[in-house]
Amino acid sequence: MTLDRFRDLAAELDRSDPLAGYRERFHVPRAADGGEAAYLCGNSLGLAPRTAREAVDRELRAWQELGVEGHFKNERPWVSFHELLTDHLCRVVGARPNEVVAMNTLTVNLHLMLASFYRPEPRRFRVLVGHAAFPSDRYALRSQIALRGHSPDDALLVAAPRPGEATLRTDDLVGLIERHRDELALVLMDGVNYYTGEFVDIPAVTAAAHRHGVVAGFDLAHAAGNVPLALHDWGVDCAVWCSYKYLNGGPGCVAGCFVHERHGLRADPVPRLAGWWGHDKATRFAMGPDFVPIPGAEGWQLSNPPLFSLAALLASLELFSEAGMDRLRAKSEALTGFLDRGLRELFPGSVDVLTPADPARRGCQLSVRVRWEARKTHAALLARGVVCDWREPDVIRLAPVPFYNRFADVMRCLDVFDQHHRGSGDG
Ligand SMILES: Cc1ncc(COP(=O)(O)O)c(C=O)c1O
CATH class of the missing domain: 3.90.1150.10 (Aspartate Aminotransferase, domain 1)
Structure with missing residues (x-):
């Protein structure tokens, strides 16, 4: 043409x-x-929904008028504000309500997930990553591997494209997992790779990992709000994403985290790095010395979340639910x-x-x-x-x-x- x-x-x-x-x-x-402008840069920073300003202003006004009372007496109490985002996030990533939470930022959430789901054993300590993994993910992974007493150079297994090709083939990824099944503790792939734009076959990679008892985690920074996801049905163990790209939440916006309910609802809670905001809601303010996690992904929260960021993200997520x-x-x-x-x-x-x-x-x-x-x-x-x-x-x-x-x-x-x-x- x-x-x-x-x-x-x-x-x-x-x-x-x-x-x-x-x-x-x-x-x-x-x-x-x-x-x-012809703005083709939503992969880096999504545009501002027109409703974002009013959503943030509304909470600024509440702060002005209510001060600390806003935590409980605001029309949308701040103490539970993050819950307003849950159903929207479930639709975006294909999850159940107890599997998602908006909290922290992406790299922080990645560390939290690695603390819980990278459980190296003497022989099984390796992590499969893609050749074009985002630098922050590599830094996070290498530091976690070193913290557990392993050598990052030995532990990282890097999946590379075939000579002359730019992206990974699913069969090659599955083959790599099978060949290294006795050494692998974790597969950590991008849902959509930041550099090549490749959408990894998440269900196939997850299934291959699980056949050999390997945990499957994903960085969905470039996938959330961009491609269809069904994290629960695919059986993904854990995932993290940021909200400033396709989710249009604004620069540095509060990020997202998924923990499959078979981990999040376990009777003996998964070990984690804990903070008071992840503590059982009924007794959080009793300020007791022992941590009792909220069942589900919310139990990985550390701090009370950045409210204005949540408000802007909620305004954006409402558009996602409306458009579908x-x-x-x-x-x-x-x-x-x-x-x-x-x-x-x-x-x-x-x-x-x-x-x-x-x-x-x-x-x-x-x-x-x-x-x-x-x-x-x-x-x-x-x-x-x-x-x-x-x-x-x-x-x-x-x-x-x-x-x-x-x-x-x-x-x-x-x-x-x-x-x-x-x-x-x-x-
Ligand atoms: C794939 C991927 N992972 C991690 C990050 C780091 O995100 P943050 O600075 O929000 O921790 C980015 C940022 O663009 C990214 O694209």
Whole structure:
């Protein structure tokens, strides 16, 4: 198809988009020319829902008017405010209410999960991770391995793609788990990888781990609010995610955590790093010396949570429940499919899409390598109001988000690629 035909198709797809109205429920930043940016950066920081400000203001007013009484006497008492997010989070990650909680930040939650679920034994102490695991996850893991007296270099088993390939194959992951079954204590994979955009086959990896008594945990930073998840049914042991990317909770927003109920509801509680907010609600304020955990994921809470952050996230999660993950995913597949097709058809041999072509193996993000001046292309995208990011050494990440992106935004991105491609002399 020609660029003009892609342009016509984008207009048609925008006209028939059942979720088009959601764009105006968000604040879309301005580009240098004063018009709206084509914001393809929800993989890094999602946009602000218009309702977020009022949600935060409401709690600021309560603080002003009630002071400490707000904990119990506010219309939405702060002491139990996080519970308002539970049902929404369950829909986003496919969990039961006792399996999720909004608390802390991602890396903190990862440490809490590792403290409980990385239980190395003398022979079984290794951890399977992906080749492109996020640095913070590696640091957290290496430090936990060292704390337990093992060598991080010996303990980490890194799954790598086959030569000439950019992403992992499920069969290879399963094979690796089988080959190392007697050494592995834990599999810790990204749901969607930050660098390649690959959506790992979570149920297959979890099942392979469980066949050999290995714990399966996931970092869902790039998966939550992006791809369909069914953590309970898949039997995932534990998972963590942040809320500032696809969940649009705002910078540094309170994160999420999943603990499967077969662990969370155990009669003999799973060992953990404890804090008073995870203590049995009925007796928390009795201030007793012994920790009695709340059954379920809430029992891993440490501190009373950041209220304004919870309020902003709640405003965003209400939109998720209203729109529904199924409808968002349907639009997401169409948007990303359009971008993928445009890049492959318009610039064959000049742009490599690292992200799998199969929609079932990716979320909304495409990671691309440009064979002509890649950095200049990225700079040109930014200069033309297409907000996207760069990951060293040579990848541009483009993430059309179904809530607030239009096919026209993707078209704008393709237009810049086209102009730059021609200008490079490679076109
Ligand atoms: C995959 C992944 N893991 C972990 C983190 C670290 O998150 P935080 O700074 O919220 O702990 C990020 C941040 O972008 C991420 O993308």
